[in-house]
Amino acid sequence: xxxxxxxxxxxxxxxxxxxxxxxxxxxxxxxxxxxxxxxxxxxxxxxxxxxxxxxxxxxxxxxxxxxxxxxxxxxxxxxxxxxxxxxxxxxxxxxxxxxxxxxxxxxxxxxxxxxxxxxxxxxxxxxxxxxxxxxxxxxxxxxxxxxxxxxxxxxxxxxxxxxxxxxxxxxxxxxxxxxxxxxxxxxxxxxxxxxxxxxxxxxxxxxxxxxxxxxxxxxxxxxxxxxxxxxxxxxxxxxxxxxxxxxxxxxxxxxxxxxxxxxxxxxxxxxxxxxxxxxxxxxxxxxxxxxxxxxxxxxxxxxxxxxxxxxxxxxxxxxxxxxxxxxxxxxxxxxxxxxxxxxxxxxxxxxxxxxxxxxxxxxxxxxxxxxxxxxxxxxxxxxxxxxxxxxxxxxxxxxxxxxxxxxxxxxxxxxxxxxxxxxxxxxxxxxxxxxxxxxxxxxxxxxxxxxxxxxxxxxxxxxxxxxxxxxxxxxxxxxxxxxxxxxxxxxxxxxxxxxxxxxxxxxxxxxxxxxxxxxxxxxxxxxxxxxxxxxxxxxxxxxxxxxxxxxxxxxxxxxxxxxxxxxxxxxxxxxxxxxxxxxxxxxxxxxxxxxxxxxxxxxxxxxxxxxxxxxxxxxxxxxxxxxxxxxxxxxxx
Numbered sequence: 001x002x003x004x005x006x007x008x009x010x011x012x013x014x015x016x017x018x019x020x021x022x023x024x025x026x027x028x029x030x031x032x033x034x035x036x037x038x039x040x041x042x043x044x045x046x047x048x049x050x051x052x053x054x055x056x057x058x059x060x061x062x063x064x065x066x067x068x069x070x071x072x073x074x075x076x077x078x079x080x081x082x083x084x085x086x087x088x089x090x091x092x093x094x095x096x097x098x099x100x101x102x103x104x105x106x107x108x109x110x111x112x113x114x115x116x117x118x119x120x121x122x123x124x125x126x127x128x129x130x131x132x133x134x135x136x137x138x139x140x141x142x143x144x145x146x147x148x149x150x151x152x153x154x155x156x157x158x159x160x161x162x163x164x165x166x167x168x169x170x171x172x173x174x175x176x177x178x179x180x181x182x183x184x185x186x187x188x189x190x191x192x193x194x195x196x197x198x199x200x201x202x203x204x205x206x207x208x209x210x211x212x213x214x215x216x217x218x219x220x221x222x223x224x225x226x227x228x229x230x231x232x233x234x235x236x237x238x239x240x241x242x243x244x245x246x247x248x249x250x251x252x253x254x255x256x257x258x259x260x261x262x263x264x265x266x267x268x269x270x271x272x273x274x275x276x277x278x279x280x281x282x283x284x285x286x287x288x289x290x291x292x293x294x295x296x297x298x299x300x301x302x303x304x305x306x307x308x309x310x311x312x313x314x315x316x317x318x319x320x321x322x323x324x325x326x327x328x329x330x331x332x333x334x335x336x337x338x339x340x341x342x343x344x345x346x347x348x349x350x351x352x353x354x355x356x357x358x359x360x361x362x363x364x365x366x367x368x369x370x371x372x373x374x375x376x377x378x379x380x381x382x383x384x385x386x387x388x389x390x391x392x393x394x395x396x397x398x399x400x401x402x403x404x405x406x407x408x409x410x411x412x413x414x415x416x417x418x419x420x421x422x423x424x425x426x427x428x429x430x431x432x433x434x435x436x437x438x439x440x441x442x443x444x445x446x447x448x449x450x451x452x453x454x455x456x457x458x459x460x461x462x463x464x465x466x467x468x469x470x471x472x473x474x475x476x477x478x479x480x481x482x483x484x485x486x487x488x489x490x491x492x493x494x495x496x497x498x499x500x501x502x503x504x505x506x507x508x509x510x511x512x513x514x515x516x517x518x519x520x521x522x523x524x525x526x527x528x529x530x531x532x533x534x535x536x537x538x539x540x541x542x543x544x545x546x547x548x549x550x551x552x553x554x555x556x557x558x559x560x561x562x563x564x565x566x567x568x569x570x571x572x573x574x575x576x577x578x579x580x581x582x583x584x585x586x587x588x589x590x591x592x593x594x595x596x597x598x599x600x601x602x603x604x605x606x607x608x609x610x611x612x613x614x615x616x617x618x619x620x621x622x623x624x625x626x627x628x629x630x631x632x633x634x635x636x637x
Contacts, residue, residue, distance in 0.1 A: 001365045005305075008357040013301045015353065016346040020293035023342030024286055030158075035341040037159060039324070044257040047332040049211060052218040053273045055090075057239045058265055060246030065224035072250060076108035079243075080115035082227050083122065088237040091121040091188045093181060095152060095244030095265045098124065098138045109141055116145040123184045125152040132172035150184030152268065154254065155206075162254045164206035165271055167198045177203040182272040185240055194276050208281035210335065211270050214258045218269045220246075242269055281331060284338045293343040296323055300347060304354045316351045320344060366404055432462035432469075469601075475533060480608050489528040491563060492517035495554055498535045505543055506552065513543075515554040522556060522563060524633060526613055531631075534609040534617075537602040538567040538629045545571030546626075558635060562615065565631040573623040582619055583607035606631065 023032050059082070066072055079094065086092050102108050116122045124146040127136040130153075137143055151169060156162045168177035179187070186194045201207065212218070223243070225231050244265025245252075252264040274280050284292075296319060303315040323343060331337045439458045443450040499515045506513040535554075542552040550570035557564050574582065583603045606629070607617040615633035 001361070004361045004365075005358060008361050009301065009305050009354075012304075012350070012354050012357060013298065016297045016301065016350055017294055019349070020297060020342045020346035021290045023345055024289045024293060024339065027286075027339045027341060032341045033157075034159065035344070036339045037157060037161065037163070039327075039340050039344070040163070040337065041161065041257040041259075043324075043328040043331050043337070044211065045259055046328050049213045049258065049332075050273070050277075050279060052212045052216055052269070053276070054219070055239055055276075056269050056272060057219040057221065057236055057241050058217075058246075058269055059221050059223050059226050059241060059243045060263075060265070061223045061244065061250065062246045063248065065222050066247055066250075068224035069227070072247075075105055076102055076112040077105070078227070080108075080112045082223070082243065083112075083115040083119050085226060085229070085233055086236050086241055087119060088233055089121070089241045090238050091123060091147070091185050091240050092119060093123045093125075093150075093185050093240070093242045093268065095125055095181070095242060095268060097127070097136065098142050099136050101139055109139060113141040113145040116142060121147050121188050123148045123150055123181065123188055125150060125181055126178070127151065127153045128169055128171060128178055129153075130155060132170070135171060135178075147188045148179075148184040150181030151178050152181045152264070154252075154264070154267070156254060160255055162209075162256055162267065164208050166204060166206050167201055167275070168203040168205075170203050180271065181268055182275045185272055186275055189240060191276060194278075197278060198275055207274070208283065208337075209256075209267070209271055209274055210279040210281050211256050211258045211262075211267075212273065214260065214262075217266055240272065242272075244268070279335060282336050284336055289338045289342070292338055293346060296343060297346050297350065300350050301354070304350060309355065312354070313351050316347055320347045323347070370403055370407055432466040435462045475601075475605055478530075484527040484612060485529070486525050486527055488523050488525050489531075490520070491522040491524055491556055491565070492519055494528060494532055495535060495556060495565060498532055498539055499554060501536065502539050502543060509543070509546075509548045511543055511546055511548065512551040513539075513554075514551055517556075519556050519558070522558070524563060524613075524635070526633065527609075530609045531613070534606045534631060535565060535567070537606050538631070541602060541629075542567050542569035542571070545569055547571070560635065562632045562634055566628055567630075568626060568628045570626045573625055574619065574621040574627050575623060579619065579621070583617055 023029075026032060027036055061072070069078065076098070079096070083092060098109075098112075116124075122145075124138045124142060126138065126149045128134070128151055129136075137149065138146065143149060153169075154162050154165060157164075165180060165182075167180050167183050169180075170177045183195065183198050186198070219239075221231050221235070242265050244263065246263050246265065253261040254264065254267060256262045256267065300316055300319045304312045307315060324340065327338050327340055436459050439450065439455050443452075443455050495515055496517055499513050503513060539552065539554070546552055546569045552570065553566075553568045555566045555568075557566070583606065603617070610617040610631050610633065613633045615631065618630050618632070619627055620630075621627035
């Protein structure tokens with residue numbers, strides 16, 4: 001059993017290790033990817049996200065500004081006027097697409113180009129299509145005036161949430177990689193260290209953005225307030241200013257891991273801060289995640305092997321929660337994140353897999369022990385002559401537990417029977433032999449007092465007592481274990497035959513033995529020899545305990561389901577305190593000088609025979625009014 005459990009445990013560890021490693025390697029499979037994304041989002045929301053940088057400000061085209069300046073889109077001369085108020089800014093990023101000349105006011109394009117040139121540190125956006133084939137750029141006058149161009153395209157994950165950006169992306173035509181809008185701003189502002197870190201990232205690598213705390217966004221100024229001079233120009237001194245749409249229904253609003261929809265210009269601000277401060281969330285290498293999974297799975301499996309089922313489940317849950325907490329802490333403190341789907345799947349499956357395999361091993365062991373002990377595999381085959389071979393019992397643990405309880409009960413009964421047998425052998429079987437030896441010794445010491453005839457008579461009595469005890473003991477053992485020799489028998493005839501055999505004994509004591517056959521149809525499939533001996537035992541007891549000139553009555557009746565064989569005596573009755581163990585082995589009824597106590601096996605034999613036939617033995621008695629013993633067996637038997 002221990003060897004099999006060890007093998008099952010090793011197989012469990014190997015299976016979970018392979019599963020965790022495989023799901024870690026194939027983390028981009030749809031279902032696994034969705035789990036990783038969900039856990040990542042929850043970790044981002046639970047973590048303490050970085051505070052917005054004070055060096056970045058947003059001028060928002062919000063609802064109030066549209067109300068103040070009129071319907072969108074505004075004339076490009078308006079944007080030129082805004083730029084003239086931002087000369088103190090380190091750089092300005094206009095998150096506005098100017099891919100076509102203004103159809104109504106073409107002269108405004110030149111006005112805006114001149115304003116961009118005067119400022120000298122303005123970055124304009126461009127867009128690269130998802131397939132990388134089409135590039136949308138500002139019109140040439142604006143592109144020439146801008147300090148740099150940067151991509152603002154974003155590719156959300158399949159669930160619609162934006163988690164990553166590509167600092168550099170290669171067009172489909174194989175041209176040089178195009179810088180992201182944030183990288184272009186870093187170049188314009190001379191952030192050489194940040195630019196160098198970003199250029200070290202291979203082109204087309206998606207970097208996870210560590211979004212700032214959504215409760216505290218970057219410094220936000222309404223467009224109209226800045227344009228009208230309500231915000232002093234000093235508010236933007238030496239700051240990087242992003243200008244973009246914020247109003248509802250205007251521009252792009254994307255879902256992010258920190259929850260809710262976020263304006264595109266705010267996402268650009270977070271991306272720029274990630275680039276400046278090196279806040280990117282780095283995904284742990286596959287080998288490291290797989291190794292972390294093995295380091296967690298092994299102690300969990302060790303715990304399952306030595307802990308109880310309840311503590312093992314608690315250990316698995318604690319290990320899962322601890323891993324998630326540490327993964328969140330690692331993301332927050334070090335910017336590293338381990339995709340948890342493979343590890344969590346292994347941890348979640350560890351308990352049911354171990355419970356299944358250990359239960360199977362235990363059940364197989366229990367079945368083997370039950371078969372060895374000849375405990376039936378079917379709960380309804382509880383007779384001693386039922387065997388385990390050829391019977392397919394239920395596979396559930398509760399039903400096997402019931403059968404195991406039966407086995408334990410039978411072992412307890414066997415232990416008790418062994419103790420009773422030893423007591424029987426040490427006392428009842430030795431007593432007659434001791435009496436024989438004693439009378440022989442007395443004969444030797446005083447031959448004149450003990451004649452040979454008296455000694456032989458005493459030896460004969462003790463020998464008969466010994467043989468009777470042995471006979472009762474053997475018959476009880478046969479009744480308990482030997483296969484039944486069943487055949488149809490007429491119960492009226494069987495009872496009548498038992499009474500006839502005891503008629504001389506009843507006549508010697510002037511006891512009337514009554515039985516009236518009234519059920520000629522009473523046929524039962526029984527072991528007639530065992531049943532006859534059981535009925536005879538009841539008749540013997542009744543004749544023994546009934547006084548002379550009384551009556552012992554036998555009767556047979558049926559309620560349609562059971563045949564009931566009654567033996568009513570006229571004896572002193574049985575005290576209530578003795579009724580509970582009346583049919584137990586070696587339980588003797590009290591005797592007197594004329595009626596010595598019996599062997600204590602007769603009624604145990606009666607009960608065993610009744611149970612072997614699917615019935616039971618019982619007794620009803622009132623002290624001073626005799627006792628009524630009953631054997632009931634099913635009519636179907």
